[in-house]
Amino acid sequence: MAKNTSRGGGVHTTPNPNGAGWINQLKGKVTSTHRLKERAIEAGRDLAQERKTEHVIHNLDGSIRQKNSYGKDPSQSKG
Numbered sequence: 868m869a870k871n872t873s874r875g876g877g878v879h880t881t882p883n884p885n886g887a888g889w890i891n892q893l894k895g896k897v898t899s900t901h902r903l904k905e906r907a908i909e910a911g912r913d914l915a916q917e918r919k920t921e922h923v924i925h926n927l928d929g930s931i932r933q934k935n936s937y938g939k940d941p942s943q944s945k946g
Contacts, residue, residue: 877921880904880911881929893918912937 879892883900889907891899891914898914901907908924915922916937924933 877923878911878915878918879923879925880907881925882927 876894878898881890881892882888883890888900888902889904890897890901891907891911893914899907899910901910911922911924912935915935919938920936922935922937923931924935926932
């Protein structure tokens with residue numbers, strides 16, 4: 868099972884290191900648990916949008932599958 872990979876900022880959707888299913892973490896604290904990955908992703912996305920932060924979705928092995936940013940993006944630079 869994957870280890871706790873929620874070291875950085877934002878919301879991390881990871882396999883539950885303490886059992887079956889998936890969890891969402893914010894600043895290393897579990898915010899929700901889910902039986903299905905799809906439900907965990909939905910809840911993680913909602914939390915990231917609410918907090919205006921990044922949502923990081925992990926694979927079973929702990930590697931990063933996808934990142935989505937819901938915060939303020941820097942203004943576009945010229946040229």
